[in-house]
Amino acid sequence: MEWTGRGIVLTARKHGENDVILEVLTPDHGRHLGLVRGGRSKRLRPVLQPGNEVHLTWKARLSDHLGQFQIDPLNLRAGDLMNSSVGLTGVQHLAFLVRLLPERQSYSGLFNALSVVLDHLNAAETAGALIIRFELELLRELGIGLDLSSCAATGTREDLAYVSPKSARAVSRAAGLPYHEKLLPLPSFLLDGQRQAGSELTWSDITQGFDLTSFFLNRHLQEREARDSGTRSQLLGALEKRYREDFPWNF
Known part of the structure; x- marks a missing residue:
């Protein structure tokens, strides 16, 4: 199994002496984990910081395995x-x-x-x-x-001022005024x-x-x-x- 794509670093947890388990968010494979060999090295440690964007290649023998990442930097914004x-x-x-x-x-x-x-x-x-x-x-x-998009009580799209905690829908000012203490601004x-x-x-x-x-x-x-x-x-x-x-x- 193998795929390549972009990922945003979420966490990098120490694994053994030199490796890390990297957690990233990718557009096509979602939140994904993988092992990075040598992830604690001087070369990779600055790259594997939360917020950085990297190019990933993930490989594993089976799809449900942890697998390994190969990493290349794309946007190193973590320092800022x-x-x-x-x-x-x-x-x-x-x-x-x-x-x-x-x-x-x-x-x-x-x-x-x-x-x-x-x-x-x-x-x-x-x-x-x-x-x-x-x-x-x-x-x-x-x-x-x-x-x-519209008031849960009246259907109007005008003067929406509240959200119902029960329905998670907007409520207009006029419809919500009698219940405003129970509604969310x-x-x-x-x-x-x-x-x-x-x-x-x-x-x-x-x-x-x-x-x-x-x-x-x-x-x-x-x-x-x-x-x-x-x-x-x-x-x-x-x-x-x-x-x-x-x-x-x-x-």
């Missing part, structure tokens, strides 16, 4: 990411999220989304909103995607698919977005009897500090 707290905690949080996915299933859209997020993690004006959008895409892949930037996050976003917008995705991700973790890694709170702390430094007027 490690220079900021947002980059460092962001990579850790994104890797945790991807591990919620089953192994060896194709996620080409999620792979492309992860590449975009990693390329913008050090941009304070875009990082938070892009991570929230990535989490929404991940929820969809997990089978619990949110429907933000829907930040308006998630309704405009054309506009990426920019300096117009406030920290309140970002926290509402994370509160929204957190609710459904935590529900998924509870159903799987899994634990939150704690990376989300670390990431939010780093993002808030960065926002306060760069955009104090948005608080």
Whole structure:
């Protein structure tokens, strides 16, 4: 068995004295693990850092074996990411999220989304909103995607302001007002698919977005009897500090 393709490094765990077990996300083979011989060498160690993109060749005698990777560098972004707290905690949080996915299933859209997020993690004006959008895409892949296209109660597409925690569907301001304490706020930037996050976003917008995705991700973790890694709170702390430094007027 053999395949070749691109992969984004999630983790590299020590295996023996010189080797590592590498975990990557690929567009065609999903979350995939493999052994890298000499992965702890001076040549490969900088390449096998979380967030880097590499070219992979995977070989195994049988398809269900761990197999081995041969690695060539493509986009070594890890060095830049490690220079900021947002980059460092962001990579850790994104890797945790991807591990919620089953192994060896194709996620080409999620792979492309992860590449975009990693390329913008050090941009304070875009990082938070892009991570929230990535989490929404991940929820969809997990089978619990949110429907933000129209109001669950009336069908209108106008003035959507809430999300129902039961149906995961949007609710208009008028329909949701009598029940607003039981509904989740829907930040308006998630309704405009054309506009990426920019300096117009406030920290309140970002926290509402994370509160929204957190609710459904935590529900998924509870159903799987899994634990939150704690990376989300670390990431939010780093993002808030960065926002306060760069955009104090948005608080």
